[in-house]
Amino acid sequence: MKQLYCSIFGHDYHISKEVTYHLKEYACKHCKEQVTTNGSGKLTLLTPKHKEINAVLERIHSNRLKRKALILDR
Numbered sequence: 001m002k003q004l005y006c007s008i009f010g011h012d013y014h015i016s017k018e019v020t021y022h023l024k025e026y027a028c029k030h031c032k033e034q035v036t037t038n039g040s041g042k043l044t045l046l047t048p049k050h051k052e053i054n055a056v057l058e059r060i061h062s063n064r065l066k067r068k069a070l071i072l073d074r
């Protein structure tokens with residue numbers, strides 16, 4: 001039934017995870033389908049491959065934030 005709702009009204013995505021400033025993961029409120037923003041800024045299905053890439057990007061991103069904080073500390 002939930003999928004039927006989505007096929008009529010479209011998915012109702014909300015941000016499930018903010019990977020970087022520009023890269024986010026979304027989940028549909030109704031059918032729990034997960035999507036992510038790809039290189040060209042469009043939404044694409046969140047496959048295990050994407051999850052892997054996002055996890056790497058997230059690590060790089062948080063390391064950068066940490067480094068920036070260290071520089072500001074001095």
Ligand SMILES: [Zn+2]
Nearest residue numbers: 006011028031
């Ligand atoms: Zn949906």
